[in-house]
Amino acid sequence: MAKLVILGAGIAGHTAALHARRKLGREHEIIVIAPNSKWNWIPSNIWVGVGWMKPEQVTFELAPVYKKQHITFKQARAVSIHPQGDSSHAQPFVSIEYTLPGKAGQTEQVAYDYLINATGPKLNFAATEGLGPEKNSLSVCTYGHAEQTAGILKEHIERMKKGEHLKFVVGTGHGMCTCQGAAFEYIFNLEFELQKAGVRDKATITWLSNEVELGDFGIGGMLLKRGGYITHSRIFAESLFTERGLDWITQAHVTKVEKNRTHYELLNGETGTIEHDFAMLLPPFSGVGLKAFDKEGTDITSDLFAANGFMKVDADYTPKPYDQWKPSDWPKTYQNPLYKNIFAVGIAFAPPHGISKPMKNPNGTPINPTPPRTGMPSGVMGRIVAYSIVDLIKSRNKPLREASMANMGAACIASAGAGLFNGSGVSMTMYPIIPDFDKYPETGRDIKYTTGEIGLAGHWIKHALHYAFIYKAKALPLWMAVPE
């Protein structure tokens, strides 16, 4: 009998738990540890953030699903990993602190044979002065943040209906942010909602981001076929911004957010200030701050985790300049090199380096997106790591399963306005996620699988995916037929 412990019940962790349960008999125990009682389909938080959906439509309670699946659920936060056990425990374990009402603050040590770290990101609002929903800007990263943002948007729409002209800023709140796609979706949904409310002419909307150019998305952009040319996603994005009357400021590191004003410095060293009545700025991500200790209680956090708090896996972490980056630097099995029974998936694994080129301004401030790890790859990693662990538990003499982002495609459907007949979405596919200019010298990616288009069909797909992934996450009949 083996014990698999999974930290985190997001896209990666929850997918891993369901697949492991499907493949492992009941004699093996699966334990999921996560601080929230609810599962959240995060991509639809965008729609909560404009008031088109309610939090109840993007969440559900995890406990009943896990009960039905015979998975033990501990509503708690992992605090530290003890991969060698300690003086009184021979087996490795994780220290957790309960968040479950009634048990909040209680601690426990949970032993494991195999551990999957799928704790996702810490939303590091503290990296920028004044950033975040508790201070001077808004967010859609959690359903709670998104609901608050929708409420404030509603008040602003009322003010505009009364004749006020308001300024909106949407983008990234730090030079090292990732997840530009989410902010991109938000700015277009915001614009669409203002159109619907009949107040678009009363709003100035500006994009403020750390991308070197629009359409970078933290993946160095994409080259794709459009209208008889192979063209960069920058052209595609600029066209969309122009069409919707949105201004943009790129290459920006936000240094401070005040109530109605954001300060930033640019890649060329210049500084600027933008006034606003409403600012939705994403935070940079870091690891959630797990610690690690050896048998004697010595802190070995830096053995398991990179400086940004994400867990080291089978990537090549040798520091090297951009022109020496290789697709093979990216991890394949997500196994920790020191402790072979520990894996990290989704946002929790430490990438070897960025995908977008690292840049610094004359003051030495780094301004470039860090690499995104979106839903589809996170789910795929969750599944293949679950399968690898199942193989190990069943002593199958098989190599670990592989799913490198350098050998994996992604489909990203970015909503650009929600409506059954008048909505739209940007449908992007790319293969591989990590560009490979040795293999595809002209385009970095396979042009057959790297595409982008905008239209109502994109909205339909995004809406269908919302229902399909919630169905799957609830583990309803034939859930496994819905691919990651």
Next chain:
Amino acid sequence: MVKRNPYEQNYYPPVPTKLTRWSRVSLLWQSFRFIVLNIKILRMVRKH
């Protein structure tokens, strides 16, 4: 209709023609694109 300001940011990018904008909301064309896009996504998913 986009008002372009010469020599400013929005002067340079391509903007869609009326036909392109119509095709983005045409139920017939978008139903077809829905099928095509789903096939593309499924082909992508099957690679892993």
